Amino acid sequence: MTERALVIVDVQNDFCPGGALAVPDGDKVVPVLNRYAALFERMGLPVYASRDWHPAVSRHFKGYGGQWPPHCVQGTRGAEFHPDMALPEGTEIVSKGMDPEEDAYSAFQAVNDHGTSFADSLRARGIKHLYVGGLATDYCVKATVRDAIEKGFEATVLMDAIRGVEVEPGDSVRALEAMIRAGARVANLKDVEQELEAAVR
Numbered sequence: 001m002t003e004r005a006l007v008i009v010d011v012q013n014d015f016c017p018g019g020a021l022a023v024p025d026g027d028k029v030v031p032v033l034n035r036y037a038a039l040f041e042r043m044g045l046p047v048y049a050s051r052d053w054h055p056a057v058s059r060h061f062k063g064y065g066g067q068w069p070p071h072c073v074q075g076t077r078g079a080e081f082h083p084d085m086a087l088p089e090g091t092e093i094v095s096k097g098m099d100p101e102e103d104a105y106s107a108f109q110a111v112n113d114h115g116t117s118f119a120d121s122l123r124a125r126g127i128k129h130l131y132v133g134g135l136a137t138d139y140c141v142k143a144t145v146r147d148a149i150e151k152g153f154e155a156t157v158l159m160d161a162i163r164g165v166e167v168e169p170g171d172s173v174r175a176l177e178a179m180i181r182a183g184a185r186v187a188n189l190k191d192v193e194q195e196l197e198a199a200v201r
Contacts, residue, residue: 004196005046005127008033009107009134009141011085012051014071014078016135021071023136023163027082032161033133034086035189041088043196046125048118049087050107050134050144053079053095060103072097094118106143108151119151129154131192133161138171145179155179160188 011033013019016026040047052072060066072079081087094110102109110118122130130148132155134141141162148155157179164172180186187195 003126003128004040004199005048005122005125005130006036006040007107007130007132007134007144008037008047008049008085008087009132009144010050010052010072010136011082011134012072012078013080013082014052016082019071020069020078021165023165026135026163027084029134029161029163030082030084032158032189034084036131036133036158036161036192037086037088037091039189039193039196040131043200045196046127047088047091048094048107048121049081049085049091050094050096050110050118050140051079051081052097052104052140054097055100058097058100060097060100064100066103074098092121094121105140106147107140108144108147122153127153129156131156131158131187133158135163137162137164138167138175139165142175142179145184146182149183154185155183156185156187156192158188158192159186 014021015023037047053074056073061070094112096110097104107118132145145155
């Protein structure tokens with residue numbers, strides 16, 4: 001049972017309405033992810049939360065040759081988790097994008113406060129199956145899920161807890177199709193509740 005973990009991807013102010021790089025309806029994932037987090041906490045399962053944690057100067061940003069406006073700069077309000085996120089005590093925060101030379105979309109490019117990579121942290125805890133939700137479907141969620149599968153983890157995409165940027169119309173649908181082709185499963189809260197409860201019977 002302890003082989004499962006919840007991964008909350010980048011639910012930060014800058015990706016929510018009013019933020020520097022707002023995902024349409026990005027804040028709508030918050031109450032749903034809070035229910036997932038409460039479920040995993042109740043079942044005694046780990047919760048991870050990834051965050052973009054960029055330096056002010058980064059080639060990820062338009063001003064330095066990148067694609068995006070400045071966002072989630074270390075120490076700013078935009079980089080903070082959405083204020084309504086209710087992360088359980090003991091949630092492990094992993095940070096990515098700190099290298100000014102990399103984009104770092106995937107949580108598998110993140111490290112915890114001790115400098116341990118996300119993958120090493122998961123393996124140290126015997127985790128084999130990740131349940132992934134957050135922002136954004138077509139970038140960091142997709143990259144995280146595809147890396148998870150490539151590195152030998154099982155991955156379930158939480159359909160009721162993701163939203164996309166949609167730089168091009170249809171990006172989110174195409175991202176979801178790519179994740180499924182790579183081997184990801186899809187589920188919603190009711191499915192996951194039933195799955196976890198069945199696993200402890």
